[in-house]
Amino acid sequence: MHFPELNRSKCKTYLVACERTRKALLIDPVKDNISRYLAFLGYHQLKLDAIVDTHTHADHPTGSFHLRDLAQTRLIMHRRAPVPAVDEHVEHGDCITIGDIALQVLYTPGHTPDSISLYAGDRVFTGDVLLIGGTGRADFAGGDAGQQYDSITQKLFGLPEETLVFPAHDYRGNTCSTIGQEKKQNPRIAGRTREQYVALMASLNFPMPEKIQEVLQPNQSAIDDDKTKFPDLTELNRVRQLTAEEVSAMTASTNPPLLLDVREPGEYNGELGHICGSLLIPLRELAGRAAELGAHRERVIVAVCRSGVRSTTAAAILSGLGFERVYNLKDGMVDWNDRRFPVER
Ligand SMILES: [Fe+2]
Incomplete structure (x- = not known):
């Protein structure tokens, strides 16, 4: 089983590949890097079996719609995902199978109403809900800080402490953490009650990304x-x-x-x-x-x-x-x- 990160930037795209069947899954592909993903898959003789967007992205155009059409594969998202281009909707507890690899779907809303995490034995892909030493913002696109606190503390922190954490973003050069480390050290969550977390998130007052609607609306509608x-x-x-x-x-x-x-x-x-x-x-x-x-x-x-x-x-x-x-x-x-x-x- 291979799990490379393919973007080498602040925005992460993970490939999950089954060595025996050569089937692969791409998590959160970005539109700018579609050629890179196809080249990587071709070079390693992998077949793209499925694509998952962990949520509706607001900060970059998703590559999923084009890539799905080019590779004739399936796009999987949570059932609350707004976009019509989804082939398979999943819910908490569902299992996504890629060859011999099973990824369990955890419904982890809060950053957006359609956020999921994927748990595959020794690791969890957390999308933008739980970041390394941080959490995704909860103040746009239907976000809810209280829900996010519940998703992190009740679902993600319920996984074994040694579980590796791979988020969809990192702004500080980290590549990986563990559930145990985030439980103890994540400055947003560690030692905070739900009320304190909600108050903290409300106080952050991040500026809205400038072109948010230009990115968000094509991602929500597949109209581009x-x-x-x-x-x-x-x-x-x-x-x-x-x-x-x-x-x-x-x-x-x-x-x-x-x-x-x-x-x-x-x-x-x-x-x-x-x-x-x-x-x-x-x-x-x-x-x-x-x-x-x-x-x-x-x-x-x-x-x-x-x-x-x-x-x-x-x-x-x-x-x-x-x-x-x-x-x-x-x-x-x-x-x-x-x-x-x-x-x-
Ligand atoms: Fe996001």
Whole structure:
């Protein structure tokens, strides 16, 4: 079994390869290095069996979508990942098999709602949840410092102390740590209660990365063309969010809203189904097809997608086009299904 890190930079991409079957997994590939990964795989005669993004990245364009298409392999992410380009969704406790190697999925939200860690016997790939001597920021893209504390202290720190820790980032030249070392020495977590950790994270006041939305929105939607003009953060923050309960009550009223589903057709009819009576216009087509919604301009519109991320973008686009009563279904069809509201498939 081989585990090289392939970027040699602050942003880490790990390869996990099975010597017997020559099957390989790439964890968190970045778009700029796709040629390097393909060359490495070819040189070592490895077949890319799967790609995992440990979460939706906000700091760099993911290489997963292109690499998945080029190598004709599968992209695996947590079921709360917003992007439609995922082939296999996983949950806590699932196992990803690469030849003779088994990687156990740990659901470790907090940095983002879709963050997972992968545990493979003597090591754990922690994404951006637990870093070496640090933790990933919890202040954007649905992050939650309390959840992050629970993920680290209850799930990651429950692993054997000698487990090697490989994070998705390191800014200080570290390459590896152990669970025992992080438990004792991680200055963000060691000796802190949940409340103290939440207060610490809230006090950090990191500046927002300059181009965050330009990176985040293609990573969330798999739309990467020149035609789509994504809303900015202010426009996204202005979108009014409704819970599944609120939307369900509205649909049962005498004046129900127009439910606008902005997923891909395969998702609309897929495993999560769709809400009865919803109109499908995929996000990538929305700006060009907004005229179809002209008759509904006075009506309340609720945008719907898989996890509530693409639909927030859709709602902001419609607001920008002059639709005044647009809302978003928070946490999308994943939450709608979890709460057992009715769906059609
Ligand atoms: Fe991240």
